[in-house]
Amino acid sequence: MLYTDTRDSSARVSFKTAVLKGMNESTGGLYIPVEIPKLDIGFLTKMPEPSFRDIAFETSKLFTDGEVPESDLQEIIADCYPFTSQVVPIDPVTYVLELFHGPTCAFKDFGARFMARMMSYFNKDENEPLHILVATSGDTGSAVGSAFHNVPGLDVTILYPEGKISPLQEKQLSTFTGNVRALKVAGTFDDCQRLVKTAFTDSELRKKFRLSSANSINISRLLPQSFYYTYASLTVTHRAPRDSKIDDPSIIISVPSGNFGNLTSGLISRKMGAPITGFIAATNSNKTIPDWIYSGEYKARPSVATISNAMDVGAPSNYERIQAMYTLDEVRQLFASYWLDDEGTRKAIQECNTRTGYIIDPHGAVAWKAWDDIRHNAMSDLIFGSKNNPEQPGLTPNVPFWGKKIASKQAVGIVLETAHPAKFGEIVQAEIGREPSMPDRLEKVLSLPDHAINMTNNYDDFKEWLVNNL
């Protein structure tokens, strides 16, 4: 299958090129499939519904068509996903899609593990390892470190700013041995990014090593995230008429968003034929996309810090992909958008727990509150003329085509829970009065020895270290 780029629609590259390059260096554009393939209708309507692994296999077969033999792909999928996503009903019309059952307890495991194995696969005939450099302000580093750990032919160096990530996040990325290591940089996240970017443009260094990045713009991180949208929408299609007593309900998916990679994966799943009616783009105070949806003007801005910090993005990179796939009008038809400040997020953690018993993390809480508000009154109020102020938290003044399904109570919601609540134990405890229980795999990492290597924020020091140690 062929891929093009968001800035030059005449570009054509293979899946392998898109994976290994990450982005088109000459245009700065991001790779997207030239055409999104359709899943077979017989597969989508199978009874009982296909398993997560089956969906992963059938979907990735289409996206890697002709480049990865089926038997290799089966092995890759099995190795990527010893865990799965889980659909949990919390009230008759609301499901939580838990995406935290992977090794680092956040949804980024789904994308990062697939990317690592694809890179390794496409690097298998090379003699030299591929050196991955990643700058992280928190969660990406742990997902990438864990995903690439012990994957053949790959070597990973993670840079993170000293004292600027949570103690748990630091443990999650600094305790690896072997092919993954962490550099603790005396400086800021921007310093980490500058060191990595300078290395990529250093021709002397590039002659010595094969360098690559592993950031969220890589298409091989987005495609696998479509698996759980397809899985959840099929699962909910089968059980929702029973749970909700609604015949043939519309399925609305609420996505807590930062860079909008997760939501873009949902768009891909829908285009492939998954029974998804529409989406809620749910953000924290970084409301660049909600503002774009109501005003039509896209204004990137500096990010502001919030308690749902993995969503603190002022210039979401996947805006470019969404725009390449849909016009603004189509986006307004397909998406409701909603934003919530920290105070609202804290209340939502409490309210979700009081009303449903479910313990939700600050990211999922933003998405839950968006769905809960929309289905109770916010959407019908908007349809019947309420003038929502986009400067205030809540539903953006835009009615998607599925708004009337909400007003007539013919819809069910799937709320994406992107991180385990124990990763944000203090915030959650303050709202619900007890600490969420810690999964074993998080507990274990807390007691591992720290192997982080101290680094200055000076490029020459960084380069010298790379030359002496890679």
Ligand SMILES: *Cc1c(COP(=O)(O)O)cnc(C)c1O
């Ligand atoms: C990265 C992240 C998000 C945001 O995902 P995007 O794809 O950047 O929109 C949301 N929640 C958690 C817990 C994350 O780690």
